[in-house]
Amino acid sequence: MSKELTYHIKGLGDVRSKMQLVWEMVNKALKAGAVEVVLRRPSEIRSLSQNRKLWPMLSDVASQQQLVIDGVAEWAGPEDWKDVFTNALRKHQRIAKGIDGGVVMLGMRTSKMRKQEFSDLIELIYAYGAENGIQWSEKALEVFGTYREVQEAA
Structure with a gap:
């Protein structure tokens, strides 16, 4: 099952x-x-078009911007950027004590986001991209067209 x-x-x-x-x-x-x-009401759940949009956007950011990790600028993967953006969306950072010391920043789970939260996340990533000269890939732009159509129909 x-x-x-x-x-x-x-x-x-x-x-x-x-x-x-x-x-x-x-x-x-x-x-x-x-x-x-x-x-739950189905309309409250993030849409598939939103989900398809997220990963190309995160990949574009990850390939064009370094992330400062432990005080050093380095290339980070889309998963790390997702944590950065979901923490920024929350506007309150949750910090847990690491098992062996240090700290762990806890982000939001996109799988638990409602449509509006997910829409806010995508808009936050676009704003970051505009401020930092991100060139969106063909895949991100293609999915954005579909996403925009779905948003306008909602």
Whole structure:
């Protein structure tokens, strides 16, 4: 069985059949341990077009800007830049004590972001790019066209 299942309920006529499916899946899954059932509105979840946009943008920044790490400018990967941008978006840095000393900056999880938060993150990256002369790749620009169409339709 997969790790996560999603059922979309589009109206009152859908409720009984979908809840029956949920009931059956929960009963099967409980044999392997506890389960979690979550209710949320689909429109609040980040969109696939937003997600496709993020990584080309982060790759563009990572290939054109160095990051100061431990006081030294170095080339960092898109994952490190994602942490930098999500921390900037939060406007409050969360710091944890490292296991062997030092500190660990805790970023936001993009997988947990709502559409508006994710949109704010993309706009933050664009603003950074504009201020720092980032040349967006063809892939980032292509995805941006799709992203803009989705945003305007929302």
